[in-house]
Amino acid sequence: MTDNHNNANVLLIPKIENGIVIDHIPSGYGVKILEIAHRHEELSTIIISLGMNYLSKRLGRKDLLKFQIKELPPSFLQHLSLICPGVTIKRIENFAVEKKIVLDVPELVDKVLKCPNPSCITNFEKSINTCFHLLEREPLTYGCNYCERHFSRAELEAALP
Ligand SMILES: [Zn+2]
Numbered sequence: 001m002t003d004n005h006n007n008a009n010v011l012l013i014p015k016i017e018n019g020i021v022i023d024h025i026p027s028g029y030g031v032k033i034l035e036i037a038h039r040h041e042e043l044s045t046i047i048i049s050l051g052m053n054y055l056s057k058r059l060g061r062k063d064l065l066k067f068q069i070k071e072l073p074p075s076f077l078q079h080l081s082l083i084c085p086g087v088t089i090k091r092i093e094n095f096a097v098e099k100k101i102v103l104d105v106p107e108l109v110d111k112v113l114k115c116p117n118p119s120c121i122t123n124f125e126k127s128i129n130t131c132f133h134l135l136e137r138e139p140l141t142y143g144c145n146y147c148e149r150h151f152s153r154a155e156l157e158a159a160l161p
Pocket of ligand 1 (some may be wrong): 060115117120121122129144145146148149
């Protein structure tokens, strides 16, 4: 990163040599994301640190998480993008931000959620993994690939395992 604006932002983040930082987490969501991380086996031995209530121009207060890992598992990113879209994911190499993306809502969510429709086949046949596709962004709506019902984000969140 060469431009000054970005360098100024990096100074707010506790330094790590290599890893992934999830930044711009709305205040209070850091703990929630940590909980999600605990459900993903691939992260069970990874060193994670949580910072809370940092000052942010954009959000007022923000949380951030540091992971001592090269790449976050795709299933975790999918899960995260559903719960907390808009966060910034930064890859740190040699103390510098090497890559930065803003997490968008997922187009597809597979295996992570339970279908809220009790008569959906995915709730009977354990061998069938759930899959939902994005239908609309405002308000955020997903469709089940099996029973074809539509669900809001709140309904899907309530059905998180
Ligand atoms: Zn369904």
